[in-house]
Amino acid sequence: MAGNDANIPGNPLDRISDRKRSLRNALAELDIGFLRDNAAWAEAYKTMDWSKIECVDQLVKSTEQIVLKYPKPVDPIKKAISSVFEEVLLRYPLFFGYWRRYTAVEYQLNGIESSIEVLSNAVESFPSSVEIWCDYLSVLMANRSEKVDMIKINFEIARTHVGWHFLSHPFWDKYIQFETKRECWPELNEIYRAVCKIPLHQYARYYTAYKSFLEQHSELASHEIEDIFPRTQRLVAKVWPFESKISKPFFDLTPVTQTDLENWNNYLNSVISSDSLPKEAAEMLFERCLVPCQYHEHFWKRYAKWMNNHSDFEHIVETFKRGSKALPDHCLSFRRDFIKYLDAQLNEEDVSRKSQVLYEELIEYAAYWPRRSELVHEYINCRKRTDFTSSLDEDDQQILKQQTAYTNYLHVNINAFFAKNSEGDIQLERLLDADSISVLIVELIKMTFFTLKNNIQTRKFFNEFRREPQLKNSVAFWLIYYKVLKVTRAFEELEAFVDELGNKIFLPTLVINDILKDLQSFFLTNLNFRSYDNATSRSKYSRTIDPIIELEFKLNDPQWVKAKLNESKLNDIKESGHPGIIIERPEISNSIVELNSAFFNNCAHSLPSFRNLEKVTKPPAYVNHFKSDYLVPK
Incomplete structure (x- = not known):
């Protein structure tokens, strides 16, 4: 009964998120005449600002006025009234006052059975509320008195949820009243013994009542009571300094003061570190703290960490799910902790069910996660570990079969994404978008090149995907592309890659700078200088970037391109500072850049060769700039 998955409150600071709501429009089935007669109420609902408690309260009040105005409304009006309350309480299930008002409205509209159902939903949505329980x-005892076992079960459920609440004396009074009326003295004795051990605000009253009860039922007498009271008294004295400082134990949309936050934090430290209090006391305190501190990620993280050490998988997952639904969208640290926890659980038993929980949460997070690539990466890692797993105990062929199957799985899903069909993994399809598809492509290339050692297929994948517009700014894709080119020593492709950086491939400037610095070092270490010399002599680098000299020009200026020299520029160079006199000087055409290399000392040294040597005796060409620039019409 006491499930907590309905906690879907909003964020009072940056608006309510609508990511998990499928409510119908409350006004959809109302006729035009009714809407015209109640225009103010309809307009208040349509223009509702859910982040302001004043607006929420005004909507609830005006809805109650509709109930008074139409004592016996038709079904569409009943549905509209119920829908308004349902939406308010779906967004803010911790407003226990609204649950009470909704119960009263439902009783007037549909009778006692419907109001009991509302209260049942209330204790499921807000199980730590003493008032709602x-x-x-009370309603069950008054209207279902014949169903004693069912009422008893609900008392025990309530006991697990609110029994350790410091102000839970109204619940214990009701439980004692119930058992007293039944005259079940052994069970009542057990209740008294349990309540006397709990540090409650009115603990002394229960001690006195228990002593009186034992005097009337001497057969149940025990000397333990004399030891219980002083121990409980010490516990109350220990928690009272913190309880007395709680100024706002309830939920609302106003920020919690720093004083209250510090008090809750210190209170939790005290209870968690105490050897005299059981884990039920700490769990109850966390639940109480998270009512006013619903939007504070710090307390949810503390609760999940504590649960990880004191509870089982089901309760830990339930806590993480509640926190994920309650916290504002920007609180990602808590949700990452949930992903890490589920990921760690994949090494335990029942992997299939736990992996499915992880998949479902990743899909939930995709609606508001800033970068889906992180979620996609986690998803395919989980798939690999659960569906394509292998171990060192298996033979090489079996391991290779699993690795090939995983590679094919990636390729199928990539093709399905670009073809926009449903032939791939349906769950993965819900995670993928234009930014995250690169994760699958990079993983496919890594598996193909580094694991399967298939260089030809890797080249095919690069040729297939590198022109996709979704990858133009993918850092991960272009870094793996650069790494593969380096490993295969594809110098010409590397030079073309550098030309495209900043012009056709758009990466962050810092990333491009790192690539250029690394590439320059790589060229200096691995380039064949004879080939470089021949390329230089053929004027290859007059059109492309010189990998030794010109890479630095692109640093901090990714869009830099090498200027192409036109004929007039060439003539200016040939004039060499003497306008009108063009002289083509002889130049050495073979380089001596290998002077300091080991290769230079291990072979015969080549003689210098020259270019334009035959033009030494050629008379200079004179250009009449005055005539060409001013007298000849253009």
Whole structure:
């Protein structure tokens, strides 16, 4: 009964997220005449600002006025009224006052059975509320008195949720009243013994009542009571300094003061570190703290960490799910902790079910996660570990079969994404977008090149995907492309890659700078200088970037391109500072850049060769700039 998955409150600071709501429009089935007669109420609903408690309260009040105005409304009006309350409480399930008002409205509209159902939903949505549990149990005792076992079960459920609440005396009074009326003295004795051990605000009253009860039922007498009272008294004295400082134990849309936050934090430290309090006390305190501190990620993280050490998988997952739904969208640290926890659980038993929980949460997070690539990476890693797993105990062929199957799985899903069909993994399809598809492509290339050692297929994949517009600014894709080119020593492709950086391939400037610095070092270490010399002599680098000399020009200026020299520029160079006199000087055409290399000392040294040597005796060409620039019409 006491499930917590309905906690879907909003964020009072940066608006309510609508990511998990499928409510119908409350006004959809109302006729035009009714909407015209109640225009103010309809307009208040349509223009509702859910981040302001004043607006929420005004909507609830005006809805109650509709109930008074139409004592016996038709079904569409009943549905509209119920829908308004349902939406308010779906967004803010911790407003226990609205649950009470909704119960009263539902009783007037549809009778006692519907109001009991509302209260049942209330204790499921807000199980740490003493007030709601007392209301629910009172209604059951008054209207379902013949169903004693069912009422008893609900009392025990309530006991697990609110029994250790410092102010839970209304619940214990009701439980004692229930058992007293039944005259089940052994069970009542057990209740008294349990409540006397709990540090409650009114603990002394229960001690006195228990002593009186034992005097009337001497057969149940025990000397333990004399030891219980002083121990409980010490516990109350220990928690009272913190309890007395709690100024706002309830939920609302106003920020929690720093004083209250520090008090809750210190209170938790005290209870968690105490050897005299059981884990139920700490769990109850966390639940109480998270009512006013619903939007504070710090307390949810503390609760999940504590649960990880004191509870089982089901309860830990439930806590993480509640926190994920309650916290504002920008609180990603808590949700990452959830992903890490589920990921760690894949090494334990029942992997299939746990992996499915992880998949579902990743899909939930995709609606508001800033970069889906992180979620996609986690998803395919999980798929690999669960569906394509292998171990060192298996033979090489079996391992290769699993690796090939995983590679094919990636390729199928990539093709399905670009073809926009449903032939791939349906769950993965819900995660993929234009930014995250690069994760699959990079993983496919890594598997093909580094694991399967298939260089030819790797080249095919690069040729297939590098022109896709989704990858123009993918850092991961172009870094793996650069790494593969380096490993295969594809110098010409590397030079073409550098030309495209900043012009056709758009990466962050810092990333491009790192690539250029690394590439320059790589060229100096691995380039064949004879080939470089021949390329230089053929004027290859007059059109492309010289990998030795010109890479630095692109640093901090990714869009830099090498200027192409036109004929007039060439003539200016040939004039060499003497306008009108063009002289083509002889130049050495073979380089001596290998002077300091080991290769230079291990072979015969080549003689210098020259270019334009035959033009030494050629008379200079004179250009009449005055005539060409001013007298000849253009």
